[in-house]
Structure formats: C-alpha cells, structure tokens
Amino acid sequence: MSAPVPPWQHRAERRREPKQPLNVDSIVVAAMDLLDGEGLDAVSMRRVAQKLGTGAASLYAHVRNKDGLHALVLDAVIGEVAVPEPEPDRWQEQIKDFAREQLRVFAGHPGIAQVVLRNPAPTGPHALRVTEALLGLLRGAGLPEQVVAWALDLISLYVTAVAMERSAFFGRPEADMAERMAQVGQYFAQLPEQSFPHILAMRVALMEGDADERFEFGLQVLVQGLASFRE
Amino acid sequence: MSAPVPPWQHRAERRREPKQPLNVDSIVVAAMDLLDGEGLDAVSMRRVAQKLGTGAASLYAHVRNKDGLHALVLDAVIGEVAVPEPEPDRWQEQIKDFAREQLRVFAGHPGIAQVVLRNPAPTGPHALRVTEALLGLLRGAGLPEQVVAWALDLISLYVTAVAMERSAFFGRPEADMAERMAQVGQYFAQLPEQSFPHILAMRVALMEGDADERFEFGLQVLVQGLASFRE
C-alpha cells in the first residue's frame, strides 16, 4: 500500500492546464492558432508541443512528421471554403466567386498556400469536397472534358500563388506592400531611358491597381481564356 | 624584426584551398552550386560558408542576410533567361516562348521560384532586363496599357508557380510525380460515387497529360484571355 499523494504535489503535477491527453485534433487546433497569429514559420513541432504543454517528441505518436502536420492543417483550412450550387448560366461569375472565396480563406491563414505549392494535389477530405464542387461548376460550363480537368488545377494554382504572394508581407507592418511598391516606383523613375524605355513609359500603369484589382484582372483573363475553349 | 615563418607552418595555414579573399561573386557562385545540386533548402549561410572554407559569420560582411543572398542568387538565375526581339505579328507565340524559356531556367535551379514568391517584384539588374523585354512583347500586341502592365505580373506569377510545383519533387526519386499521380488515381477510383460523382466521372481526364502538356494548356488560356482584351 502506498501513501496517498499529498495535495500540494498533486497540484504541482497539473499546474499548467487540465492537460487532457494528446490527440490529432488538439494538435491541429494548436497548430492553427500559431499559424493564424504568427504565420507558417511559427508552426514548428516544438512550438506546437509547447502550446500543448509537452515536448516535440510526443507529437510523433499522432502525426508522421512536420509535413504531415502541415497537411492536416491545410485540410482544416480548406474546410472553411464554402462551395456553391452550380448555376450553369452564370458559370463565369461562379468560378470567380469560388476563387475569391478560396483566396479569402487562404489569406486568413498566412503562409498556408506554401503547403499547397509544396504538396501538389491535396487529397484530404475537405480538399475532395472542394474539388468535387469546382468540377461541378466547370462541367456545367460547356467546356471539353480535358479542359475541365486541367482548368481545375489552373484555377487552384492561380489562387494559391496569389495567396502566397500576399502572405509574403505578413508580419512586416513597416515594409508593407504599398510602401514597397512606392519604392519600386521611385526606382523605376530613375532608370536610364536608353536601356529601359518600356519600363519608363509604363511606369504609371505598372504601379496602378491594388492587390484586389490585380487579382480580378487575373480572374478575368482566366475565365475569358477558358471560354475560348467552349464547344 | 621577426623570424621568418617556417615552411611547414606556412603550408598548414593554407592547407585547404588557395583561400582567396571572400567577395560577393564567390559567395553567389558557391550558393548556386549548392542550389543546383541540393535545392534551395541547402543554401544556408553555414553550408555556403563551409563551401568557401570559412564560417557563416564571415558572409555578413558581404551580404545583408540569408534573404539578401537568396535575392542575389535569384538575379543570377534570371540572368540565364534569354529574351527575344519583339515581332508583333506573332506576339502570342513569343509570349509562350518566353514563358517556356523562363520555366526551363527556373527548373534548372530547384527551389529558386520560392524566392520570387516570397519577394514579389524582383528588381535586380537581370530582372529589369527581362521585365523590359517582356514589356516590349506585350506593348506590340495591341493591348491596352493597363492590360500590358498587369499581364506582366500575371505571366511571371504563372511561370513561377509552375516552377515551384515542379521543384517540390526534387530529390525524391521514389515518390516522383508520375508515381504520386498514379496513387491519386487509385485513390479517386475507390471514392464513394454518391458523394463524388464528378471526380469519378472525370477520373481519367484528371490524370491525363504530363507536366509539359498542362503547362502548355495554361499558356494557351493566358494568351487567349489576354487576346480578349485587344482593342
């Protein structure tokens, strides 16, 4: 028979938090907290473990490795993407809406786009749901089958790349996008005209438009380009 | 007067290499060697310094930090991109050729595309040369000025994103792209038909085409989409 544990020791053992046992869900939640607050670089095995009151080694019983954890976080993020019911008459606008929605969600989790670009063709449950929905939109648009299949990847790639560009400025309030572009504008203005006539002539147009306008332009090019494949 | 250095000590001091003094060029060359052989992740301050027979701290007299070094390497890579003389009659084909050339160069330096996505709008001397040339192509195409300006970014973004996707498979001979796609195909085939009718119906088309065919499809969508803006 062992002596009962005195209460001050009891409390010392669980002083941090209720310390429920580890599981995949709590790991993903902790990882998403770090992602949203500090960006993808903060989602390290050690930081996530620290947030859960344990050591990095403990996570390996629940996730294969850091890439596996990032893939789980990515699917959780994709779970936030709302998908529409197809209305074939307005397929162009629906594709744009879908792309805007996906960009909005990705932009809310800075750096997550990088996981997509490093792990092409995600196959988590939520990614499948979104793929199915986007295929539904494209198949109602009167496009050849092969165009539908490749357009799926092309649209995702465009949205993902834009999302990654945007999160490049995360956590740098001083050197934010507007200021950076102003600096580039100054720089262009003082280039030698003989070597860079086009850049100098286009100097104003090159700086025109905020991030959203540029994204919209790309969407317009995409859907117009796709429409040229209609049968 | 000090005694002359005995020859065995003299040799001991410079036993590794001729050990010419550090400078930016030799640092960039060493970094590119690592990049080409092992990918961007190998281009660390410590590995580059090791290749030059010194310590990481010594590099900071010549480059601001790791991001600065990566930016210098990026511009050196862009220096390999050949640019054409504009022939306005075949602007669509010239834009495609330019994109193919840029992808070819980026693919030869695995991971470099990531530097572009993290540092939008590169302004190194070679980047300027390429920008000037691409603007020349686009301005001869009869597109509105604002379309030319935004198309410049859009084309670069597409090529960069594809390059990054491709280098995701660098150094993994086993899980190479073809095998990965075959696995995805198997996975799609066993999905429940009620939940994923579009994916199942499109299963063959989704797997069709190699990386180059998909890139060409995207180029076609881009130039067709741009052409819809002609005045």
Added chain:
DNA sequence: ACCTGAACACCGTTCAAGT
C-alpha cells in the same frame, strides 16, 4: 499504446576580439 527527456545534427544572427 502513449509519453518523455535527452541527444544529435542542424539553423540564422550577433558580438567581442582579432588582423
């Protein structure tokens, strides 16, 4: 089966000290 601390082999960057 799950959890842990310690260890291993890495990082980027700073700094005082040397030349």
Added chain:
DNA sequence: ACCTGAACACCGTTCAAGT
C-alpha cells in the same frame, strides 16, 4: 574593412526509457 570563434536561441527527428 574584413574575418573569426563562440555564443545564443532556435530547428526536426530519433531513441531508450518510462507508464
């Protein structure tokens, strides 16, 4: 001005040992 070693504060992953 340039170079250096050591230090600091981080990494991912493995492993023997615990429960």
